[in-house]
Amino acid sequence: MELVQNRLAEEFGHAAGERGEVVDLVGCLLRITFIRITFDGHVRPGYGDGMTTILRHPRPGFMWDWWAVDAQGFLVQFSGGPAPEHLLVHVDRVDAAAAWAEENRPSWFDGAPPSLHAFGCNDELPVYTRNDVPDSPLRLSDAPAVIADVAALVELHKAVGDTWTVHLGQGWVQAARLESPG
Structure with missing residues (x-):
């Protein structure tokens, strides 16, 4: 040293x-x-184990929302920042889900008491900070189908629980799925 x-x-x-x-x-x-x-x-x-998840922002400098499911089956919303690269193949579906959510679930975006785990990122690094802790978080199985379909594309290795910071590059993201729902 x-x-x-x-x-x-x-x-x-x-x-x-x-x-x-x-x-x-x-x-x-x-x-x-x-x-x-x-x-x-x-x-x-990089973890030195040969398993690398590539994380990328589809439109650097612009806000975008995407969803994942944590290890306990809860819906997790991420705003801004990079996402697993395999999700970007579905960016049109993710954008359509975000548009649907903005119209049909505005409370997810306006700072109202949270009903799901939500994290924001203000950088291009894969570090997300929790917005708030929901009293009764939404499970993927209870999420609207348009959101559940895109959230199922990204499975997290860990449960977000009451975690305040998610470093996606530190073991949170599952390897890319070969087949996707929908």
Whole structure:
């Protein structure tokens, strides 16, 4: 670790004795070690196990909503940010579901007391922050069909429960499904 700190200190012009900033930088670098962003806009979380889920935003810079189902069968809404690349093949269906939800379930978007787990992202990195905790979260089986169909395309490895931050690139997303419903 000290070798890394010294090398970073040399690279960024800090004296070896001024380690506070360098240690902060090293900590930051170690936290993002498992995320690689390529020049084509893909985010590839890496675990060294050969299993990589590619995460991508269909229209960087624009808001979009998409859904998933967590490990306990609850509907999870994500706003903005990247999604598993296999979902982008269905972006027209996802957009149609979002349009339907905006018209028929406006409370999902307007800050009303939540009826489903909802997370937002204000960056291109796959880090989503919870909007609020629902008292009685909606199960996928109880969701409107148009939403359930697209949510079933992304299965999460974990239950969101009362988690406040979802780092999609850290083991949350199942591998791409070969067949999709609908």
